[in-house]
Amino acid sequence: MPPATDTTVISTSALTKRYRDVLAVDALALDVRRGEIYGFLGRNGAGKTTTIRMLLGLIRPTAGEVRVLERRIVPGEASVFRRVGFLVESATAYPNLTVRENLDIQRRLTGAPSTAVAETIDLLRLGEYADRRAGRLSLGNKQRLSLARAMLHKPDVLVLDEPANALDPAGIVEIRGLLRSLADERGVTVFMSSHILGEVAHLADRIGIIHDGRLLEELDRDELKAKARAYVAVTVNDPTLAETLLHEAGFRHLERDSGAPGVIRVLDAGKRPSEIAGVLVRAGLELTALTPTREDLETYFLRLTGGDL
Amino acid sequence: MFAQVLATEFAKLRRSKVTWGTLAGLSMGPLGLALFMWIIREPGRAATLGLLGTKANLSGLEATWPAYASAITLVVGIGGMLLLSFIVAFIFGREYTEGTAKNLLALPIGREWFVLAKLVVAAVWWIALTAAVIAESLVIGLALGLPGFSARVASELVGNAMLAAAISYLPVPVIAWITTAGRGYMPPLAFAIAMMALGNVFGKTGWAEWFPWSIIPSLIGMVGQPAQSVPVGSYIVLTITFVGSAVATALQLRYADNTQ
Numbered sequence: 220m221p222p223a224t225d226t227t228v229i230s231t232s233a234l235t236k237r238y239r240d241v242l243a244v245d246a247l248a249l250d251v252r253r254g255e256i257y258g259f260l261g262r263n264g265a266g267k268t269t270t271i272r273m274l275l276g277l278i279r280p281t282a283g284e285v286r287v288l289e290r291r292i293v294p295g296e297a298s299v300f301r302r303v304g305f306l307v308e309s310a311t312a313y314p315n316l317t318v319r320e321n322l323d324i325q326r327r328l329t330g331a332p333s334t335a336v337a338e339t340i341d342l343l344r345l346g347e348y349a350d351r352r353a354g355r356l357s358l359g360n361k362q363r364l365s366l367a368r369a370m371l372h373k374p375d376v377l378v379l380d381e382p383a384n385a386l387d388p389a390g391i392v393e394i395r396g397l398l399r400s401l402a403d404e405r406g407v408t409v410f411m412s413s414h415i416l417g418e419v420a421h422l423a424d425r426i427g428i429i430h431d432g433r434l435l436e437e438l439d440r441d442e443l444k445a446k447a448r449a450y451v452a453v454t455v456n457d458p459t460l461a462e463t464l465l466h467e468a469g470f471r472h473l474e475r476d477s478g479a480p481g482v483i484r485v486l487d488a489g490k491r492p493s494e495i496a497g498v499l500v501r502a503g504l505e506l507t508a509l510t511p512t513r514e515d516l517e518t519y520f521l522r523l524t525g526g527d528l
Numbered sequence: 529m530f531a532q533v534l535a536t537e538f539a540k541l542r543r544s545k546v547t548w549g550t551l552a553g554l555s556m557g558p559l560g561l562a563l564f565m566w567i568i569r570e571p572g573r574a575a576t577l578g579l580l581g582t583k584a585n586l587s588g589l590e591a592t593w594p595a596y597a598s599a600i601t602l603v604v605g606i607g608g609m610l611l612l613s614f615i616v617a618f619i620f621g622r623e624y625t626e627g628t629a630k631n632l633l634a635l636p637i638g639r640e641w642f643v644l645a646k647l648v649v650a651a652v653w654w655i656a657l658t659a660a661v662i663a664e665s666l667v668i669g670l671a672l673g674l675p676g677f678s679a680r681v682a683s684e685l686v687g688n689a690m691l692a693a694a695i696s697y698l699p700v701p702v703i704a705w706i707t708t709a710g711r712g713y714m715p716p717l718a719f720a721i722a723m724m725a726l727g728n729v730f731g732k733t734g735w736a737e738w739f740p741w742s743i744i745p746s747l748i749g750m751v752g753q754p755a756q757s758v759p760v761g762s763y764i765v766l767t768i769t770f771v772g773s774a775v776a777t778a779l780q781l782r783y784a785d786n787t788q
Contacts, residue, residue, distance in 0.1 A: 272785075272786070272787070275633075275634040276633070276634055277630055277633055277634060277785070277786040277787075278785035278786060278787060279783070279785060294782050294783050295638065295782060297635065297636050297637055297638050297639075298636055299636075300634050300635050300636045301636035303634065305634055307630050308630075309627060311626060311627035311628050311630075311631065312626075312628065313540055313626060313628060314626060315540075315542065315543045315544055316539070316540070316542060316543070320539065320542065323539070324536045324539060324540070325631075327532040327533075327535060327536050328532065328533065328536060328632075328635050328636075328637055329635065329636060330529075330532075330636065352543075368631065
């Protein structure tokens with residue numbers, strides 16, 4: 220089991236960043252505990268990367284503060300980064316240097332032992348490319364190189380912005396397993412943003428949802444399950460008549476699926492799908508599907524942030 | 529820790545074509561001067577080969593070691609104002625164009641050490657280039673058989689060229705600061721060209737010794753006869769420029785938002 224504890228590793232209070240008229244991050248309060256994987260979700264422009272940059276001291280907050288491993292991140296703070304690995308936005312490396320040389324630079328700058336480069340190359344399965352120049356790597360392998368750079372000095376905290384970017388499906392599964400094992404076996408705290416909601420749902424112990432710079436919700440897996448709505452999706456040839464009939468039969472919470480015109484969601488179906496079928500079939504409607512469903516993270520996220528379902 | 533930072537800054541130059549490109553660029557200077565000296569010495573053959581226009585006026589020019597040595601100092605001085613600016617813009621600017629600046633700013637190392645290490649790399653690079661060009665100049669001058677060679681002339685060539693190289697290095701942290709503030713190559717290069725033009729203008733005024741970019745043109749003879757020595761006031765101006773702009777670069781990295 221993960222050695223997650225109540226010790227706070229990353230915290231922000233009233234963290235705010237304003238660019239002239241644009242409020243990029245608005246009074247954000249986060250608490251990330253030791254050994255947990257925290258998924259940070261948000262649409263493009265929600266404030267994820269700005270937050271990550273403030274966590275790393277790359278940009279200065281307009282107001283509020285950031286603490287990482289109990290150290291306040293202020294200009295000039297450097298010592299805490301011996302225990303922090305990170306990947307911000309796109310994967311980058313010195314193109315004229317090989318994978319090994321790029322990692323050796325990171326090793327020197329973080330004070331990692333000389334064996335760290337070879338170990339990390341093995342860990343990220345970069346052996347085949349170790350002596351290839353970074354400028355000649357595929358996007359996926361550049362991403363692996365950036366992840367290797369983040370992990371090389373065995374940090375206690377990993378701050379990863381879209382770690383699955385450019386990875387193929389097998390690579391995504393592999394990195395997921397790697398992050399899970401780092402958290403479970405070494406107690407590494409992972410703070411990761413992602414636009415791949417399924418990825419976060421699989422991996423994260425807790426999820427924070429940011430929208431327009433504000434933290435809308437923070438929830439763990441159990442809370443997500445509890446909050447995600449259960450409903451019965453009904454596919455029928457005349458949804459307008461079906462809505463009327465179901466309403467008359469006592470089903471009060473009905474929704475049309477904007478993406479599928481013939482589908483009605485019956486939110487208060489409970490354990491009564493057979494009753495729904497009975498009402499519709501008796502009225503002579505052509506019922507083609509009746510599916511008990513539970514919202515996934517994607518649906519929940521879109522509902523919370525006002526997107527189309 | 530600084531030793532490690534410095535080692536990584538040198539490591540970043542591995543397989544870089546820019547290092548060889550700057551050597552090739554600066555070494556063209558003595559070759560061009562050698563050709564010029566040969567044309568002055570043998571205008572008839574040069575004209576026959578089409579190297580000299582019929583209306584070219586070579587009066588007042590002489591193909592001697594002192595003239596050649598003076599021109600070499602000019603090459604190093606102009607190189608210092610343009611090529612060294614390019615080198616510094618490259619060393620600092622590549623971190624932005626290659627997207628690696630963000631990787632340097634959240635490490636267990638003060639950001640000011642990167643500024644210092646990069647300036648040291650630029651200095652070493654510039655010293656190596658200057659030494660190579662001086663050696664090349666001596667070899668070419670001797671091969672040409674120019675009259676007036678003596679140990680004193682050779683040592684003056686070396687001394688003046690090294691002085692021009694050293695003085696042209698002192699204002700370069702300004703280029704570093706503009707590169708980090710502008711996050712790319714274009715602003716510092718535009719600045720270097722503008723300062724070269726402005727330095728020539730100021731060099732013809734009484735302000736020459738007080739304006740950092742007119743001190744070199746005055747010293748190497750770009751704006752009149754070469755100065756015999758650099759006034760103390762100029763050294764003070766150059767030192768203030770060096771320290772002030774190096775500190776400004778460090779503060780830029782420390783406090784400015786990095787949204788790259």
